[in-house]
Amino acid sequence: MPRPSKRRSNDIIEVLFQFLTRFSGSFILILLLIMLASLTWEAWPAIKKFGLRFLISTEWDPVLGNFGALTTILGTLISTALAMLIAVPLAIGVAIFLTELAPQPLRPILGTAIELLAAIPSIIYGMWGLFTLAPVLSEYIQPWMTEHLGFIPLFDGPPMGVGMFTAGLVLSIMILPFMASVIRDCFLMTPQVLKESAYGLGATTWEVIKDVVLPYGKRGVIGGLFLGLGRALGETMAVTFVIGNAHELSWSLFDPANTIASTLANEFTEASDPIYLAALIELALVLFLITFVILGLAEWWLYSANAGGRKS
């Protein structure tokens, strides 16, 4: 039996410990609220001056002090859509290869390699995009595409190497390892018995994947795709290097463009005018809200995947 004084000090520590953990747990909620409040506060001059017009105007004129976010919002959405269009099928293909096709002893090694590649910082992808990929694109790929696909306005433009197309490509390569490893984890959760039963009924490998593995891990796969989407939306460095930074809307994917994140990276430290700075901070707020809604939906989707359906 502990002595009474020791017991009291234990009680105090107990209360203190519980308070500390509870406070730290609540800290992230407090942080989120402060973040929203301070970004709104700093962006207020722009919110008051431009109102909802900010979201639909394509004007971006630091000299006259007129700002609209549409060009950058569309740039963010288009570059992300492009990246997803390229990366999603590839990621699913890589995951299938890693779980069903690769020689058995190679599987864990390749799986680890993919996870390691997902850890490489985005600035590396951006640099590689600018110095290695862009020259190749402008020299060979883009002229070829203009010649053969130029009747589509999307592929008709100056082969400069930097622009929306390159940004989408670099983004897709960046999110590929991350998405592939999440999808691979989902595929690995399919019980072996289910797969063996399907094989036993005479199904081909593709039929097993299509009718057993994919439906079984569907929610997890979609959740993983959403996480990749969230990354692409908010990505700064991989995009800033290669998008060309132009506040113009263009039909051609080869033209330079802009995203919210690349605009912030390029212009934030140069913004001397208060209304310019406020407009940039409002851009940050818009980006935060877009990603938070999308990631929140993904999180909710994953949560219901764990709560209902299969039992682990």
Place this chain on the structure above:
Amino acid sequence: MKKRSPTLRKAKNLLALLSAGLSAAIGIFFLIWILWEITDKGISSINWEFFTELPTPPGEPGGGLGNAILGSVIITLIATLLGVPIGVLAGTYLAEFGHGKFGGLIRFITNTFVSAPSIVVGVFVYAIMVVPMKNFSGLAGGVSLGIIMLPVVTRTTEEILRLVPVGLREAALALGAPYWKMIVSIVYRAARTGMITGIILAVARVSGETAPLLFTALNSPYWPSGLTEPMANLTVTIFNYAMSPYEDWQAKAWGGAFLITIAILALNIFSRFLAQRGTKG
């Protein structure tokens, strides 16, 4: 049941598997290409001076990124000191106490925050620290990386603590240990390797971040002289030098890129090694 021709099914199977193999080949091709470029262009810049000297103006040979390397280490250290304790405690809350609705809300926000755009965190820290202090500072850089680290540490801590068997906790409580003592000396000890692994991964994750440092730590051509001054750091230096028109600066940027890639890969591999040893013994 509809009858399908075996030839057609086999053809479909072959086509699907070929495209899976092809996409893996494409993915692996690009990733090897990137690693090759980084190594090829970066390794020649790495020498002793690269770690110990200040950068030189463009055109002048020699010099290094010593200040940026030191600055990055300091900023990451500040981030770790802020992010790890709060993150571990928050993870403890979620694993041990947060079973209700409020815990669910915190868990939801944490998971969402993990992938929140890091540049927005930079803007936020600019608003709450750089504006009132009227100065870019290494401290602000550390705080922004700490904010990015926090949800990562929280999430891994919760996952690891949940792996500790309930029986261990019940045994400790049955012996009359107070709750805090049970957590600190039983649960933390049982989960130690996993927690350290998680923290190393979180450090690796933030040390490659560039965007949140652009308008907090800024950059500097000098050695770090104080936490309230703009501080040189590797990632922003890589960005500035790579975007510069000078070839010798670009070569330094490749050197920095190589160094940071190696460092992050090494941290990741080390943490895996730790985790593996932990499960064996």
